[in-house]
Amino acid sequence: MAASSTSTVFSIFQNMEYGPAATSGCTTAQAWLEHHSRSLGLFIDGKFVRPADRGTRSLTDCKGGGVCSLVCAGEDDVSQCASSAVTGQRAWSGMTCYNRAKVLLRLVSVLGQHAQCVSELCELCEASCSSSTLVRLLQYYSSWAQLRDTLIPSWTPLGVVAVVVSDDCSLYSLMLRVLPALAMGNAVIVVPGQSSAPPALLLAQLFAGAGLPAGALNVLTGSDTLLGAKVAQNPSISYVTYSGNKQDGVMLCKATAGMGVPVSVFPGVGAxxxxxxxxxxxxxxxxxxxxxxxxxxxxxxxxxxxxxxxxxxxxxxxxxxxxxxxxxxxxxxxxxxxxxxxxxxxxxxxxxxxxxxxxxxxxxxxxxxxxxxxxxxxxxxxxxxxxxxxxxxxxxxxxxxxxxxxxxxxxxxxxxxxxxxxxxxxxxxxxxxxxxxxxxxxxxxxxxxxxxxxxxSGTCTDGGQEGLYQFLCPPCSSSPLPRSTPLSMDYTKFGTAASPKIIPDDSDAASAPKSYLQFVGGKACKSESGCSVAVQPPGDGGVLAYCPDGGRKDVRNAVEAAIKVQPGWMKRSPSARAQSLYSLAKALESKRRDVAASISLHAALSAGGAEKEADLSIARLSDWAAYCDKVQGATLPMPQSGSALSIPEALGVVGIVLPDENPLLSLVTLLGAAIATGNAVIMVPSQKYPLAALAFIQVLQAADLPAGLVNVISGSRDQLTVALANHSVIKAVWYWGSAEGCQFLQFTCTSPLKTLQLVCQEVEGDAGRDWSQSHPSLLEDMWRNAVQWKSVWIPTALDPTSPALSPLPV
The missing domain is CATH 3.40.309.10 (Aldehyde Dehydrogenase; Chain A, domain 2)
Structure with missing residues (x-):
């Protein structure tokens, strides 16, 4: 009905104006706020806490009227909250999947009893989330809590997860991360934005009343997103996920660089x-x-x-x-x-x-x-x-x-x-x-x-089964980043150290060390600088070989070659990509002795150990070839008639700084994961053991791969890491290296955002990953790191008996 009392049906259809909105006094929400004296505390260990001598932050509505005040958490509150979360996570993850699902389903009925209060508080704070949307989220993730061990066997919860959102982020975006983290058995510390803080506190109270163990869900409020960095600094935090505007997300990434905690960012606000x-x-x-x-x-x-x-x-x-x-x-x-x-x-x-x-x-x-x-x-x-x-x-x-x-x-x-x-x-x-x-x-x-x-627009996946893996740890690996205090670094000087000088000697030309080439654009070539670096054998001094000293210009040339070929490679059918990978495995088999000799010579392995690694590498490439056409998305059951598709897509150009351990097997494992899913790669061999990767170039030349799809650039690891991090076309960096390198990448890869897989490897290894083991979760974990997801929704005839889809707050 139109606003004017004299409107006719014809005029209504002409101007299509909306009728008057229903007025709401938000009386239930106001009563809840009055019950808390319009001053909301923190929610820690299953109850509201209001520490003394804390600053406050005022929240106003759209008309400038006061809604309530929020306590700004301090360092002691963060420590208390983290300790409570560890205890709560132990109790929550110790429950059976069935019992965790029962608690989440019980929340549906609790939410139904208090739906008016939740809806009114969201409306009052402009948090953009309806009760029906929350019910749908709870029903969906309670079923995943029930089926976790059945459909995702052997994967375990991360521990304590921090969910951080900016002031302008909706409650829907917040709960889209809180509920799957809880469903997988994690404890959650929520750092809400200003508008989503009161509804988040109300929901935390309802969760506790529904039987969620004390400490499994905590809410800390503060004056800005830097509170998220303070939470991440606590050694009990295993993972941080952020949603909101880009500026706050970049600030969080830079503030947490070097802490040893993975941070995923989804800057959907302002896109x-x-x-x-x-x-x-x-x-x-x-x-x-x-x-x-x-x-x-x-x-x-x-x-x-x-x-x-x-x-x-x-x-x-x-x-x-x-x-x-x-x-x-x-x-x-x-x-x-x-x-x-x-x-x-x-x-x-x-x-x-x-x-x-x-x-x-x-x-x-x-x-x-x-x-x-x-x-x-x-x-x-x-x-x-x-x-x-x-x-x-x-x-x-x-x-x-x-x-x-x-x-x-x-x-x-x-x-x-x-x-x-x-x-x-x-x-x-x-x-x-x-x-x-x-x-x-x-x-x-x-x-x-x-x-x-x-x-x-982000470095993580939310929603569906695919969005659950960010809150789970695969059984094949331990935590790749050790918790630590950020190093004092001058980021402008990282990777600027000069390469060691090569001094001519008087050795016989016949016994002179071999000089290797790098691989760019399908051709073996020298570096653009024309310089080389000496490769030394294990133990005392000497020169084993010379390899090119690549730099920024070599990376630029490799990226130019990669972006020309990657779209066509991605569009190839999965079976065609599989045949190319089988040809790569066959080429490696034909060059098996030469590559094994390079491994044995440089890594000081026995001939039998080197040949075993070569055999495992051939089998690993065959595994990736077989994997190409086995996981290709799905059609999803939606609560309304229509077709919903989930499609895995390649990231684009991926930079890989290779590990020291198992130099050939780790290379083919990471290479296979990247190109099997449609990516192009730029690989930087291990600075300690580069010969296996450089010997692998002859395998690439003999294989049926498009020129430019795989590029190998040797040289200073830090210098090439800087070049990969600063190139805007590279979409992801997989890095095995020093703590300084990990911190540099976390601080630098924010504009544009890059997906990071970081491992701080010690002198003797790379944080515990066993490249020779063949657990199926290894391939699955690597495959998921190599793709990004796209959802396509095609509506058909509306079904009046189905619940409405959740509207995004856009």
Whole structure:
């Protein structure tokens, strides 16, 4: 029903304005806040705690009214919380899967009793999460708690997990990480943002009342995201996962560098997402979707509208009709009004035309929904969008151009595609570098869908079975990063030490050490510097061989070769990739004696030990060849009619700094994992034992692999690590090396974000990984580190008996 009492049915259908929203006094939530004197403490060991002499932080609603105050946790609170979490985790993980599932299911009924309070508190704090969404999350993850040991056997919980979110992150994003961590048997310390803190505290209270052991879920509130770094510093923390804006995520990564705790980042807030309308779309439905997605009062992402030129006029005409008379949208603050007006003025100067719902108010924090028609991909208001209800509109001609526009953003969070052509929809979805694709819909999610942030939108996977593995430890490995205090480092000087000088000697040319070449772009070659470094045998002095002293330019050449071949390699069928890997195994078998001799000579192994490693390497390559076409995603059961697909995709170009242990077997294990899943690789041989990798080049030359897919660059490990970390095209770095190198990568690989797999190897080994063991979890763990996930949702006829899908707070 329209707001005006004199509206007719015809006028309602013409302007399509929404009826008046139901008013809510949030009386239940207000009563809960009053019960706590509007001053919420910390939740530690199953109860509220309010330490003396702590600072507080005030929380206000959208109208500037006071909601409550939050205690800012101190170092003593963090220690107490971590100690409680360790005890709680011991009790929680000691329960059977069935009993853990019972506790989570009991929460469903408890939440039903207090649904009004939870919903009202979320509305009051603008935390964007409904009770039905929480129920769906609880039901889904309680079933995984029941089936953990059945479907994920031998994997064990990490221990204590810290879940950190920024002030502008939704409660849904927070609980999407808390519940799977609990379901897998971990204890969780929540560091919520300002808006999600009161609902998180309420839910922690409900969890304790439902039978969750004391200490299994704790909530620490603070003044900023640096509280997450203080929590991560505690040696009891096994893993930190972050969701929110990019700035706070980068700050957390830098603050935790060198602590020895893995940190995953999902910076979904503030990302730019394409909304693509093809000429084959239902234009009316697409325009309705644009209005609903782009002009919300509070949204976490920025949309960019991409329209095919042939239907541009029709889309713009419908936008004018649908936007006419729409009310102004409240900006976060009056200061943001200046940014919005500057963006609009800049767009007009660049030739953009405005479509606005109403006149711009002369002052205040309100601004009308505005479409900026004629935007260019390089326009500042497209690349760095300002807050407020602004929607840039760009045009494209062909399907290929649409994909190019959609991939133009550095973010890879999500995309919405509108077309009635299913083939076009699936092809476009496959080509877009984003984690979620919605066909003829938008902003829809469900916990059964695995989602990875592509490009600069994340380094972890959430949702589905795939999202559970970040909270589990495989049985084949121990913790790769020892807990430690961050080293005092000058990051600008890391990797700048000069290579040792090579002094000519008077040895006979016939007995001179052999000189090896590196492998770039399918060719064996010298380094760009033309210099070499001496390879010394174990024990006392001498020179065993010379290898190229590669550097930044060699890495750049290798990346250029890799990015040319990787898209085609990824598009090859899994069976074709398998045949290429079988050819690599066959080539290694033919060169088995030469490669084994290099291992024996350099690593001081017996001839039998070297041949055994060569045989294991041949078998490992064959394993990866067989693995190529065995795990290829799935269709997922959604709570509503439609088709949901989960698709594993290659990361892109992966840099691998190889371990010292088992120089050949570790090489083929990591290489096989990367290329079997469609990646291209740049490998840096062990600085201590490089000859096995350099001898392997002759195997690569004899194999059926595209030129540039595998590159081997030798030289200073630290110098080449810096080159890999600073190259924007490289998507992931797998590193076996020093504590300084691990800390450097954690501090540096934040812009753009890179997926890191770090092992701080000691002088005698690499933190306990046995490369010769053939436990199936080894291949599974390596395979999951080599892929990122994409979910595709294609709605069909709506089923009125099914629960609604969980809307993303965008």
């Amino acid at each position: 730019t997402c394409p909304f693509i309308i093809f000429e084959s779309a239902d234009i009316d439905s697409a325009v309705d979707g644009v209005i609903e997605a782009a002009f919300k009062k509070k949204k976490e992402v920025h949309w960019v509208l991409c329209v095919q030129e042939s239907v541009l006029d029709g889309v713009v005409a419908r936008l004018r009709l649908r936007m006419a008379g729409r009310k102004c949208v409240a900006l976060p603050s009056e200061a943001d009004r200046v940014l919005v007006e500057a963006a609009v003025q800049e767009a007009q100067q660049q030739g953009a035309k405005l479509v606005q719902s109403c006149a711009v108010p002369p002052s205040g924090d309100l601004y009308p929904p505005t479409v900026l028609c004629g935007a260019a991909p390089s326009s500042p208001f497209v690349v760095n969008p300002s807050p407020g209800p602004l929607l840039p509109l760009m045009t494209f001609r062909s399907n290929t151009e649409a994909v190019t526009l959609g991939n133009h953003s550095p973010h890879g969070l999500a995309a919405s595609i509108w077309t009635e052509d299913l083939t076009l929809a699936l092809e476009t979805a496959k080509s877009l570098s984003v984690g979620s694709v919605w066909v003829n819909s938008h902003s829809v999610s469900d916990p059964c869908l695995p989602v990875s942030g592509h490009k600069d």
